[in-house]
Amino acid sequence: MTILKIGREIATENLVKGQRVYKERLTKRRGKEYRMWNPKRSKVGAALQKGMKIPFSETWLTLYLGVASGTTASHISDIIKRGMIYGVDPAPRVLREFLILSETRENLIPIFGNANYPESYRHIVPEVDFIIQDVAQPNQSQIFLKNAKLYLKKGGLAFVAVKSRSIDVTLNPNKVFSQFKREIETEFEIISERKLEPYEKDHLALLLRKK
Ligand SMILES: C[S@@+](CC[C@H](N)C(=O)[O-])C[C@H]1O[C@@H](n2cnc3c(N)ncnc32)[C@H](O)[C@@H]1O
Numbered sequence: 001m002t003i004l005k006i007g008r009e010i011a012t013e014n015l016v017k018g019q020r021v022y023k024e025r026l027t028k029r030r031g032k033e034y035r036m037w038n039p040k041r042s043k044v045g046a047a048l049q050k051g052m053k054i055p056f057s058e059t060w061l062t063l064y065l066g067v068a069s070g071t072t073a074s075h076i077s078d079i080i081k082r083g084m085i086y087g088v089d090p091a092p093r094v095l096r097e098f099l100i101l102s103e104t105r106e107n108l109i110p111i112f113g114n115a116n117y118p119e120s121y122r123h124i125v126p127e128v129d130f131i132i133q134d135v136a137q138p139n140q141s142q143i144f145l146k147n148a149k150l151y152l153k154k155g156g157l158a159f160v161a162v163k164s165r166s167i168d169v170t171l172n173p174n175k176v177f178s179q180f181k182r183e184i185e186t187e188f189e190i191i192s193e194r195k196l197e198p199y200e201k202d203h204l205a206l207l208l209r210k211k
Pocket residue numbers: 041042043065066067068069070071072073088089090091094113114115116134135136137
């Protein structure tokens with residue numbers, strides 16, 4: 001099993017023995033090495049910690065929008081072993097760190113790009129099984145819909161971290177979350193949702209399936 005519950009925490013089986021990506025703790029269980037998944041450093045980790053179930057497969061092709069330096073992507077890399085993560089980010093400093101990480105993990109592909117322009121990485125990204133989006137931008141729903149239209153297969157899943165303060169700091173977060181859901185609901189079924197407190201303030205994690 002690649003995701004393990006250890007006491008109240010979760011961990012992933014380390015794909016690269018001995019490697020720590022963000023100073024996370026390593027631990028051994030039954031001869032296997034695991035990396036502790038810090039929910040304060042990862043919205044996917046926070047959602048799993050709060051009970052969201054994501055039916056990961058070891059072969060998933062994944063498009064990750066807002067991959068940054070790869071903290072979360074490193075755990076997804078542990079889980080999807082034989083799949084691939086196409087990680088998009090427009091910030092050179094963090095993407096450089098992700099590039100260095102990708103040199104040690106064969107299932108990571110860094111893409112210096114802007115998710116507002118999904119056609120710009122069409123020559124690299126194939127149809128995918130899974131999209132992760134964590135971009136903290138005011139037009140999060142449009143970015144998501146454009147990318148899903150171009151890359152996500154029918155029936156494919158998506159994890160979206162909705163940050164209410166990035167969309168409208170003046171509105172009640174619940175209103176922002178409802179508005180986001182309305183904007184995607186004709187094309188997506190909501191499989192599950194979790195607020196990410198106490199790990200992240202004013203964030204909603206959604207697990208979606210493309211209709
Ligand atoms: C909260 S950080 C992501 C953290 C990362 N998901 C993790 O858990 O390890 C948000 C990232 O979104 C990126 N971002 C912002 N606008 C973007 C866009 N239009 N396309 C792709 N990434 C974007 C930022 O550069 C930043 O690295």
